[in-house]
Amino acid sequence: MKKELFMKELEKKLSGLSENVGRLVSSCRFDLSKDGNYMSGIAFLTERYLGTADVVEVEEIIHGNPEAIPPSARKKPGKAPLVTPEPERYENIRLFEIECIKEVRIERLFASSILAARCADTDTGKETDVYIASFSGIYMAEMNSFLKETEAAVKNIESRASQSTKIPGDSSDIQDSLKRDASEKNDSEDRDNGRSGHDHDGENESGVPGLKRKRTIFARVMRYLFRYKVSVITLFVSYILAALVSLVWPYLSGTVLYDGVLAKNDEVLGEFGFAGEYFLALIVLVIAIAGARLLQLGITILQQVLMARVTAKTVRDLKQDIFKSMGDLSLRFFTAKQTGSLMTRVRSDADRVTDFFLDGFPFLFVHSFTIISTFIVMFRLNKGLALVSCVLLPVLVFLSVKLRPALWTLYGKRHRAERSVTTKVNDNLTGARVVKAFGREDEESESFAKKSRTLMTAEVDIVRYNNRFTILYNLVAEISNIWVWIVGVILLIDFDSINLGTLITFIGYVGALNGPLNFFSYIFRTWTDSINSAQRMFEIIDAVPDIKEAENPIRLTNPRGEVELSGVTFGYESFRPVLKDITLHVHAGENLGIVGRSGAGKSTLVNLISRLYDTDEGTIKIDGHDVRDIAFSDLRRSVAMVSQDTYVFMGSVADNIAYADKTASRADIIRAARLAGAHDFITAMPDGYDTIIGAGGKDLSGGERQRISIARAILADPKILILDEATSSVDTKTERIIQDSISYLAKGRTTLSIAHRLSTLKGADRLIVIDNGRIVEEGTHDELYAMDGIYHMLSDLQTGFLSLEEI
Amino acid sequence: MEDRDKTLTFFESEGGFLGVKLGDNTYDRVRAVRLFPFTDPAKYISIRVGNDMGEELSVIEDLAALSPEQRELVERDLDLNYFLPQIKEIISIKDEYGYAYFHVVTDKGPVRFAINMGGTNVTKLSETRLLITDINENRFEVRDVTKLTKKEQRKLDLFL
Numbered sequence: 001m002k003k004e005l006f007m008k009e010l011e012k013k014l015s016g017l018s019e020n021v022g023r024l025v026s027s028c029r030f031d032l033s034k035d036g037n038y039m040s041g042i043a044f045l046t047e048r049y050l051g052t053a054d055v056v057e058v059e060e061i062i063h064g065n066p067e068a069i070p071p072s073a074r075k076k077p078g079k080a081p082l083v084t085p086e087p088e089r090y091e092n093i094r095l096f097e098i099e100c101i102k103e104v105r106i107e108r109l110f111a112s113s114i115l116a117a118r119c120a121d122t123d124t125g126k127e128t129d130v131y132i133a134s135f136s137g138i139y140m141a142e143m144n145s146f147l148k149e150t151e152a153a154v155k156n157i158e159s160r161a162s163q164s165t166k167i168p169g170d171s172s173d174i175q176d177s178l179k180r181d182a183s184e185k186n187d188s189e190d191r192d193n194g195r196s197g198h199d200h201d202g203e204n205e206s207g208v209p210g211l212k213r214k215r216t217i218f219a220r221v222m223r224y225l226f227r228y229k230v231s232v233i234t235l236f237v238s239y240i241l242a243a244l245v246s247l248v249w250p251y252l253s254g255t256v257l258y259d260g261v262l263a264k265n266d267e268v269l270g271e272f273g274f275a276g277e278y279f280l281a282l283i284v285l286v287i288a289i290a291g292a293r294l295l296q297l298g299i300t301i302l303q304q305v306l307m308a309r310v311t312a313k314t315v316r317d318l319k320q321d322i323f324k325s326m327g328d329l330s331l332r333f334f335t336a337k338q339t340g341s342l343m344t345r346v347r348s349d350a351d352r353v354t355d356f357f358l359d360g361f362p363f364l365f366v367h368s369f370t371i372i373s374t375f376i377v378m379f380r381l382n383k384g385l386a387l388v389s390c391v392l393l394p395v396l397v398f399l400s401v402k403l404r405p406a407l408w409t410l411y412g413k414r415h416r417a418e419r420s421v422t423t424k425v426n427d428n429l430t431g432a433r434v435v436k437a438f439g440r441e442d443e444e445s446e447s448f449a450k451k452s453r454t455l456m457t458a459e460v461d462i463v464r465y466n467n468r469f470t471i472l473y474n475l476v477a478e479i480s481n482i483w484v485w486i487v488g489v490i491l492l493i494d495f496d497s498i499n500l501g502t503l504i505t506f507i508g509y510v511g512a513l514n515g516p517l518n519f520f521s522y523i524f525r526t527w528t529d530s531i532n533s534a535q536r537m538f539e540i541i542d543a544v545p546d547i548k549e550a551e552n553p554i555r556l557t558n559p560r561g562e563v564e565l566s567g568v569t570f571g572y573e574s575f576r577p578v579l580k581d582i583t584l585h586v587h588a589g590e591n592l593g594i595v596g597r598s599g600a601g602k603s604t605l606v607n608l609i610s611r612l613y614d615t616d617e618g619t620i621k622i623d624g625h626d627v628r629d630i631a632f633s634d635l636r637r638s639v640a641m642v643s644q645d646t647y648v649f650m651g652s653v654a655d656n657i658a659y660a661d662k663t664a665s666r667a668d669i670i671r672a673a674r675l676a677g678a679h680d681f682i683t684a685m686p687d688g689y690d691t692i693i694g695a696g697g698k699d700l701s702g703g704e705r706q707r708i709s710i711a712r713a714i715l716a717d718p719k720i721l722i723l724d725e726a727t728s729s730v731d732t733k734t735e736r737i738i739q740d741s742i743s744y745l746a747k748g749r750t751t752l753s754i755a756h757r758l759s760t761l762k763g764a765d766r767l768i769v770i771d772n773g774r775i776v777e778e779g780t781h782d783e784l785y786a787m788d789g790i791y792h793m794l795s796d797l798q799t800g801f802l803s804l805e806e807i
Numbered sequence: 808m809e810d811r812d813k814t815l816t817f818f819e820s821e822g823g824f825l826g827v828k829l830g831d832n833t834y835d836r837v838r839a840v841r842l843f844p845f846t847d848p849a850k851y852i853s854i855r856v857g858n859d860m861g862e863e864l865s866v867i868e869d870l871a872a873l874s875p876e877q878r879e880l881v882e883r884d885l886d887l888n889y890f891l892p893q894i895k896e897i898i899s900i901k902d903e904y905g906y907a908y909f910h911v912v913t914d915k916g917p918v919r920f921a922i923n924m925g926g927t928n929v930t931k932l933s934e935t936r937l938l939i940t941d942i943n944e945n946r947f948e949v950r951d952v953t954k955l956t957k958k959e960q961r962k963l964d965l966f967l
Binding site for chain 1: 820821822823824835836840841842843844845846847850851853855858859860863866868883886887888889890891892915916918930932941943944945946
């Protein structure tokens, strides 16, 4: 409808032009001007021309388009359209002869697109790109079909010129256009799969730890709370105050009201100095009752404010401690634990622990206080009735002690089930490509179902078990209540050994016990849950980093970059050494290449130099100092490593490159990126160096990430540069660029590079071959090749492979 | 970084695009690309051949170093390249069925758009700076969240 209206208007306008433009074939609205502002425009196609015109709107329009909203979410039809058409007139009509157009295309800019055409000068035949129109994403679809029609028209004219007729919109044309569309789409880049795997519970969780252990855990959490002494003490005082007030209230509204004031008992009233003054006593009592209630309310508000504050702070402290400890731990810890499980610890365990300690623990105290003091008051009022109301309590205590250990086990079970479900989901998301490639969707789904079933069973078991508690406690509370009524009424009527007021006070007290008893029914569950969480958390906080900085570290202010290994033996498990008695001297400024089969120990060797692990035997020295004595900060500054598993942090590209040196200038960042061969792909991203990457940001391919890591290492400007398969994910052309940069960088720097592709190591001054944990060959390429050993074999295999590839 | 931008002379091509003369070479179609579009839009402008991220001819370190006419030519191309309306006022945000419908006033005029609630369509460029990408891949920027009224900030809270 709208479009037809436009076409009609436009046709009218075009027919008024001096030249004959021919019949109007198609049109499409666009919304951006050439200088990057919103505007209203229309592109149109006539038999002879492609043109554009500015649309002058009668009223101010709101840009954007309600129809851009997906049908599933679209609101009821009939709402007023946001774009109000009714154009008054067209201005600035620009016309391009279709005959001159060689090609039309849509070019995607960073946030908008332009329609451009390649036109040939009729006289000279010179071809130029011509700007036609630009538009936002809203008109993309419409513009695409307009483009197809225009392309068809261009082809039509061309073919007419070559005497063969073709109907516009011919199916083959459309097919061509479709093909074009497909090729215009961004080729999805080869995304690095990331690591997947680790599926099994690699973690020890003690089933039922001893009570002593639990006590220490408890005490430690308390220490966190007591960092906020004032708040916590105020809280406790307020809890006791609240308990006292709740104790006074039933007494006032029961015994004092009924037996004193309403029964006009001067004996009782005399105690308060109101003998004979019943009306005044009543007013004072009402005020006192109301006052007690108000006080209770005030205390509750104070408690909530304080609690919110202390909880938030404690959770923060706990999380920070865990995070910090994780940072201090050596790599060995992370390879042994599942990352998913670590995430749970930082996130939810801290919450759970604090929940209990602030929402549960104080009440444990308060409610115990309430129960005990209530009973004392009850015994003082009437021993017989008090006994009746508490006769069931021992049963309760006995049963809870008996039921609790099982609950402990059940919570551990649920945690493990939860974790395996999370891990499964995580694995399938990161490894989706592998799952699809091997067609294992059904099996995966089945195995997920199994894990979810375990989780479900665990949950149900817990609920079932908890129900026993709840039922038990409620039963005791209800029975006690009824019990007191029955016995009390009998005492009142038959024996007259009790006053009505006392009975009502008693009922009030029994009612007041309901809350605390109910609390005890679930507190054991939270207690168990939180101690369980706390235990897992402290496991991390307590884990002793096996790599520690020396007490009086040596400062390495101006390193030369000399590396010396003597008699180094190391194994991830002490009984299976990966490196055996390695002795190696790398001179300052030398470029050393390390070659060897997979699993020979190459990466392990370089990991030891940057002290990600410590040696079992032997020493590693940098500039003559044992790495164990060198200050961490100096060691990290002098040794930079680019490894096979690259990692990008959440943040902008520039931040990622400047990770080691936050003060780096923009020019330095760009230079590092250029040297790493990363500049071009970074520039091609809409936000350039400001593009947010990492979790929640743009996804980079493996090669792109590798190049960013190289740039990061280059910017760090280390004396010793370690490249561990640093260019394994980039193509040969990019590798060459990086190689050139590295050899440029290598001047005045010690470089250790590991590579499978021997061509990568062409620039090396010296090569060593590691096999089975030992250095077996050493020398230049030519020397090694002449040796006829492993290097010769590897070299032949690769050149043979390459020549095969070339055929 | 080496100073390579001295010999560049920009002009507007016949087709209305940005062109450049560099030494003996003339390029009818180049594209100006911001290397730091958010953090430093007026510096480090990469000049690339063609329309599709071709070879980099040079990087202009600071636009201010160009003559006013040259600068205007480059800025015009940048403005076209980086269409990014800034949200000045939020009239309403409604969320329904997984989509959020924005009605806002930008520096380029009033706009309505919809974003998908599920994804990461609201990116924090800094603590106070937001980039919003709608379902049509149009982008909008909130330069400084704190400049909005408290009421408007509350509406945005849904995404922060």
